[in-house]
Amino acid sequence: MVFRGLRLHIxxxxxxxxxxxxxxxxxxxxxxxxxxxxxxxxxxxxxxLWAGTESDAAALDRQRQLVNARLREQVTQxxxxxxxxxxxxxxxxxxxxxxxxxxxSLDMVLTTATGSAISQTAMSAxxxxxxxxxxxxxxxxxxxxxxxxxxxxxxxxxxLPLLQDARLAVNQGAISNERTPSSMENRLANAxxxxxxLANLMRLEGRPTIVGVVAINEAPQGQDQPTRQxxxxxxxxxxxxxxxxxxxxxxxxxxxxxxxxxxxxxxxxQIDATSNGEPIGFIVWRPDLPGSRVIGRLMPAxxxxxxxxxVLFSVLLVRLRSSLGDLKKSELHARQLALHDVLxxxxxxxxxxxxxxxxxxxxxxxxxxxAVALLDLDRFKAVNDTFGHAAGDxxxxxxxxxxxxxxxxxxxxxxxxxxxxxLLLRDIDDDQILPAICEAIVAELAKPFPLLKGEAVARxxxxxxxxxxxxxxRNADDIMRYAxxxxxxAKVGGRGEWRAYSPSMDGGRNARDILKNELREVLxxxxxxxxxxxxxxxxxxxxxxxxxxxxxxxxxxENGYRASGAEALVxxxxxxxxxxxxxxxxxxxxxGGLIDALGFWVLREACxxxxxxxxxxxxxxxxxPSQLRRxxxxxxxxxxxxxxxxxxxRLELELxxxxxxEDNSDVYTVLKSLRSRGVQIxxxxxxxxxxxxxxxxxxxxxxxxxxRSFVSLLGSKANGAAIIGAMVALSRNLGISxxxxxxxxxxQRDFLTALGCTDLQGYFFxxxxxxxxxxxxxxxxxxxxxxRIVPKAIA
Numbered sequence: 096m097v098f099r100g101l102r103l104h105i106x107x108x109x110x111x112x113x114x115x116x117x118x119x120x121x122x123x124x125x126x127x128x129x130x131x132x133x134x135x136x137x138x139x140x141x142x143x144l145w146a147g148t149e150s151d152a153a154a155l156d157r158q159r160q161l162v163n164a165r166l167r168e169q170v171t172q173x174x175x176x177x178x179x180x181x182x183x184x185x186x187x188x189x190x191x192x193x194x195x196x197x198x199x200s201l202d203m204v205l206t207t208a209t210g211s212a213i214s215q216t217a218m219s220a221x222x223x224x225x226x227x228x229x230x231x232x233x234x235x236x237x238x239x240x241x242x243x244x245x246x247x248x249x250x251x252x253x254x255l256p257l258l259q260d261a262r263l264a265v266n267q268g269a270i271s272n273e274r275t276p277s278s279m280e281n282r283l284a285n286a287x288x289x290x291x292x293l294a295n296l297m298r299l300e301g302r303p304t305i306v307g308v309v310a311i312n313e314a315p316q317g318q319d320q321p322t323r324q325x326x327x328x329x330x331x332x333x334x335x336x337x338x339x340x341x342x343x344x345x346x347x348x349x350x351x352x353x354x355x356x357x358x359x360x361x362x363x364x365q366i367d368a369t370s371n372g373e374p375i376g377f378i379v380w381r382p383d384l385p386g387s388r389v390i391g392r393l394m395p396a397x398x399x400x401x402x403x404x405x406v407l408f409s410v411l412l413v414r415l416r417s418s419l420g421d422l423k424k425s426e427l428h429a430r431q432l433a434l435h436d437v438l439x440x441x442x443x444x445x446x447x448x449x450x451x452x453x454x455x456x457x458x459x460x461x462x463x464x465x466a467v468a469l470l471d472l473d474r475f476k477a478v479n480d481t482f483g484h485a486a487g488d489x490x491x492x493x494x495x496x497x498x499x500x501x502x503x504x505x506x507x508x509x510x511x512x513x514x515x516x517x518l519l520l521r522d523i524d525d526d527q528i529l530p531a532i533c534e535a536i537v538a539e540l541a542k543p544f545p546l547l548k549g550e551a552v553a554r555x556x557x558x559x560x561x562x563x564x565x566x567x568x569r570n571a572d573d574i575m576r577y578a579x580x581x582x583x584x585a586k587v588g589g590r591g592e593w594r595a596y597s598p599s600m601d602g603g604r605n606a607r608d609i610l611k612n613e614l615r616e617v618l619x620x621x622x623x624x625x626x627x628x629x630x631x632x633x634x635x636x637x638x639x640x641x642x643x644x645x646x647x648x649x650x651x652x653e654n655g656y657r658a659s660g661a662e663a664l665v666x667x668x669x670x671x672x673x674x675x676x677x678x679x680x681x682x683x684x685x686x687g688g689l690i691d692a693l694g695f696w697v698l699r700e701a702c703x704x705x706x707x708x709x710x711x712x713x714x715x716x717x718x719x720p721s722q723l724r725r726x727x728x729x730x731x732x733x734x735x736x737x738x739x740x741x742x743x744x745r746l747e748l749e750l751x752x753x754x755x756x757e758d759n760s761d762v763y764t765v766l767k768s769l770r771s772r773g774v775q776i777x778x779x780x781x782x783x784x785x786x787x788x789x790x791x792x793x794x795x796x797x798x799x800x801x802x803r804s805f806v807s808l809l810g811s812k813a814n815g816a817a818i819i820g821a822m823v824a825l826s827r828n829l830g831i832s833x834x835x836x837x838x839x840x841x842x843q844r845d846f847l848t849a850l851g852c853t854d855l856q857g858y859f860f861x862x863x864x865x866x867x868x869x870x871x872x873x874x875x876x877x878x879x880x881x882x883r884i885v886p887k888a889i890a
Contacts, residue, residue, distance in 0.1 A: 128415075132408045136401050143397060147390035155362060155382050158346070162364050162378060165340055169332065170294045170369070173307040176221055177328055178292030181309035210237030210324070213311065217328050225329035228311070230322050233258055250299055254306065254327060256370060261293045261308040261325060296368060298375035303351060303366050305330045332366075337378070346380035353377070436510040437804050438488055439495040447509035447517050454519060455569060466529050466563045467574050468518040469582045470498065470536065473556040473590040475514035476676060478546070482553075483858045485839045486546045488807050490553060497539045501532060513678050517578075523563070533559050533593040541591055558585040559593035567596055583609075611687040613639040614680050617667065618689055621696055640670040642693075644700045645863035648871050649715070649834060649856045652848040658871040659854065660713035660747070663701035664863045665693065681719075690719045695731065702739040702746065708872045715747040715777065723750065726761055729768040736774075743773035747798065751779050766794050777834070781822065791829055799826055803837025803857070809846055816846070823851045 210228030214237050217226035225246070228237045233251055235244065292309040299306070307328045330336060333351035341349035355363040355377050363377040434446040442450070454465055472494060479487040491514060498516065499508050507519040523529045540557035560582025567577045581596040588594065621642045646661040667675040684690045698716050705714035722728055736743055748769065766776055777798035778791070791799070801822055808815025819835070826833045835847045838857030847855060861871070 128412065132412075133405070136404055136408075140397060140401060143390060143393065147387055150389070151382075151384040151387050154385055158382055159362075159364055162340070162346070165343065166296065166332070166366065169330075169336065169340075170296055170305050173305050173328065173330060174292040174294035177217070177294075177307045177309040177326060180217065180221070181292060181311050181326060207236060207238050210235075211239070213237070213326055214239075217326065221328070222330075223328040224331050224334075227327040227329075229258070229325055229327060231258075231262055231325075236324055250329070253297060253299055257293065257295050257297075257306055257308055258325060258327070261310065262323065264293060265310050265323065295370055296366065296375070297370065298368065299329065299331075301353065303332045303376045305332060305336075333376070340378075341380065346378070347383065349378060349380040351376055352379050355379075438807075439492055439510050441495055441499070441516075442507060442509040444509065444511050444517075447507060447511070447519065450507050450519055451571060454521060455564075455571060458564070459569070463521070464523050464563060464565065466518075466520040466523050466561050467578050468520065468533065468559050468561040468593075469575075469578045470516040470518060470557055470559050471582060471586070472514035472540070473558055473586070474553075475555055478553045478555065480862070482546060482551055483839045484803055484837050485807060486551065486553070488804075489546050490544050490555065493544050494540060494555075494557070497542075498536055501535045501539060506532075529561065529563070529595075533561060537591060537593050556591040558582060558590050560585050560596065561593060562596040610680060610683045611689070613669075614667070614684055614689060614693075615687065617642055618692055618696065622692065638670050640668045642666070642696065643668055643865060644697055644704070645865055646701075646704070646714075646869050647856060647863040648861045648869070649854050650860050652852050652855050656844070656855065656860070658860075659711065660715060661705075661708075661869065661872075662715040662749070662856065662863075663697055663704075663717075665697045666863075685719065685721065690721050691725065694719055694722045695735070698732070699735050699739065702735055702741040704866050705745055706739055706741050710742075710745075712872055713745045713747050713775070714741075715749050717749045717779065720751065723762050723765060726765070729765050729772075732769060732774065733772060744775065747775040747777050749777045749779040749800065763794060770795055770797075777832075780836075791825075791831065796831060798832040798834060798854075800834045800836055800856075801852070806835050806837040806843060806847070806857070807839075809843050810840075816850075819847070819852075820850050827851055 213228050214226040217223050225243075227235060227247055230236055233255055235247060239247070292307060294305060294307040296303070296305055298304065307330075309326050310323055311326050312324045332340070337349055337351060340346065352363065353376050355365070357363040357377075357379045360381055361379050362382045363379045365374050366376050366378060367373065368375050434443060434449075435441065436443045451467070457463075458465065472490070475487065475490065478490050491510070494514075495508070495510065495516070498518075502508055502518070502520075505521050509517045509519075511517055520529065520532060536559055537557060540555065544553045544555065545551075546553055560578050560580065562574055562577035562581060564574060567574060577596040580600050581594045584600055585592045585594040594600075617639050643666045645664045645666050647664060648658040649660045649662060650656045651659045665677055667680055669675050681690070681693075684693050694717075701714045701716050705712065708714075725731070732746075732748075733743075736746065770776060775797045776794065777800055778796050779800045780802040781799040799822065801819055805815060805818050805822075809819070823833050825831075832853045833851070834854040834856055835843075835852045836856050838844050838847065838855045838859045840859060843857075844855060844859055
């Protein structure tokens with residue numbers, strides 16, 4: 096009945112546009128991942144192709160260098176060979192002629208017969224294709240047939256420059272054996288060496304040719320030099336020489352071509368003339384390309400690997416997108432649950448607060464009138480106590496559906512908790528709208544509620560308290576307080592009625608203040624009794640009853656479901672209102688600053704009672720967020736344990752998730768101190784509040800308690816088992832005990848045991864009972880039983 100925490104920590108859920116933008120952003124991220132993956136695959140393939148291409152280029156350049164070096168070597172070899180030939184002739188033939196008495200003039204001038212012999216020797220002994228002996232004017236000095244003479248006449252114009260160079264070199268005493276395309280000095284390298292030969296690379300008869308020239312006569316020292324004679328040798332390199340070159344250098348299919356007419360798989364190497372550097376032809380061959388060979392062998396494997404990676408990456412992207420979609424849906428569902436009541440599907444306290452704030456903002460500068468109403472079922476507790484929580488939950492759902500059917504489309508019905516509801520009725524300028532809605536609600540709730548498939552019928556009724564805005568102001572806290580006061584007046588007036596707030600109701604009749612003062616008196620009397628003192632009789636205080644601690648047993652999900660502990664639950668046995676549950680007075684205690692004193696009174700009474708239980712039995716005590724934020728809370732708990740003599744390991748403090756939502760460092764210090772001395776810590780109503788898994792590890796929780804709202808879904812909704820199974824699996828993996836609350840049936844007991852819950856609690860085993868009726872610990876070997884309650888109507 097108390098509307099608490101309405102405006103605190105309210106987070107507006109993102110709009111559909113926000114989720115759409117988030118979805119688009121996620122799609123872009125997936126697209127970038129896909130592009131990056133494909134780019135990585137392409138980069139690998141391109142890297143392999145580049146490496147192969149570079150390897151081919153290096154191999155081809157190496158082959159060209161080897162061919163060039165081999166050609167130079169052959170030119171040098173021709174110069175060297177004919178130089179040796181010329182030196183041998185001068186050293187042996189001329190001395191032999193002089194020894195035989197040949198005249199000086201004949202000694203210095205070779206005969207045509209001798210020239211022919213020299214030519215034949217050069218061709219037969221050294222394998223030259225042609226050899227000529229000529230004088231300085233390039234006239235043949237040898238016997239030759241007509242074909243040879245004709246061949247020489249065609250070659251003579253091309254041989255004259257080389258012969259002129261040889262003549263000049265001889266005259267200067269420095270003849271080179273090699274020419275280079277760059278300069279005369281380079282062409283005359285090795286000129287002063289003993290062989291005194293010169294060789295050039297040129298084109299003769301349209302063919303690449305090595306031509307060598309060497310002087311084969313020389314006057315003795317001090318004598319006049321007669322006309323010089325020279326030996327000219329010709330070696331074509333497009334025939335046998337090219338074949339030899341191909342074998343030595345590994346040139347596949349080497350051939351000579353006048354133009355660069357290489358096929359697709361061939362390369363052409365240009366041969367330049369030694370004298371002027373002009374191209375004289377091309378050597379064409381199929382190069383050995385190791386890179387292409389390696390790529391050819393690896394490409395099928397690379398292609399298959401790239402295809403497999405692409406397929407796997409595509410599957411991964413599809414699964415990732417699907418998972419992202421499921422995550423988005425789960426997030427939307429979680430946000431939906433965060434703003435809606437699980438049991439009824441109605442807006443919860445958070446959403447009602449949001450809509451209330453929006454309504455206040457919309458009507459801030461307008462004359463629109465709206466109303467806020469609080470609704471409370473009158474005899475709901477009797478249904479819970481008689482038929483169990485399953486019937487109570489069914490009653491809540493049916494009542495919510497009946498009220499919702501009476502509202503207009505723009506109205507809001509929210510469940511605040513328990514049997515408390517709130518209504519936001521907009522646009523009530525017509526004075527007949529508000530009375531008509533409230534009277535219809537009261538009349539509808541007064542009708543019987545068939546429960547448990549018709550096996551029981553409950554008549555509960557409902558009370559409604561209404562306040563109108565702006566008649567009662569525009570402050571949200573005041574508006575809710577006025578509605579609460581009106582609800583209290585409706586209940587005091589006989590229940591089953593509705594009341595609209597009027598200022599006269601505040602004259603000492605404020606429901607919250609009245610209950611707060613009564614609780615203060617009862618608590619003072621209970622604390623005094625606990626310390627063995629009596630309250631002052633002179634004060635003549637009225638009797639508002641007394642506080643009691645009831646215990647609901649907790650049973651192990653094994654070994655016959657024996658009782659292992661009990662949860663301490665405070666009750667107020669009011670002298671006029673009967674037995675009140677915590678929902679009726681705990682909110683008032685929190686507002687009036689009485690919750691700490693009340694909590695320690697319950698803690699002390701529970702520890703006293705547990706001292707008489709078997710040594711393995713524990714007691715669970717609820718702790719409010721206010722108590723937990725006290726810096727000396729741990730020392731106060733230790734003082735109670737020392738006073739009562741209860742072992743710390745037998746005390747279990749139950750916290751709500753809202754106690755940890757602020758993640759206060761003082762709370763962490765307090766819990767750490769308690770656990771260091773052996774006190775057990777449990778998290779109550781797990782999954783219904785601001786659930787944060789990090790709390791389980793950061794605060795080192797020993798037990799989680801699954802809320803009854805999830806247990807009630809077993810057998811009715813498929814996702815109930817999935818949610819509980821996930822919680823149990825989580826606790827098992829973290830080594831945390833699990834207690835399922837609200838066990839009402841044998842089916843729920845067996846199902847929760849099969850899921851792996853370590854402990855069970857609920858009406859199936861025992862209702863909360865006073866200490867004097869708690870018999871299970873007196874007979875620890877007895878199995879917990881259930882007294883079947885015959886369904887009946889509640890008047």
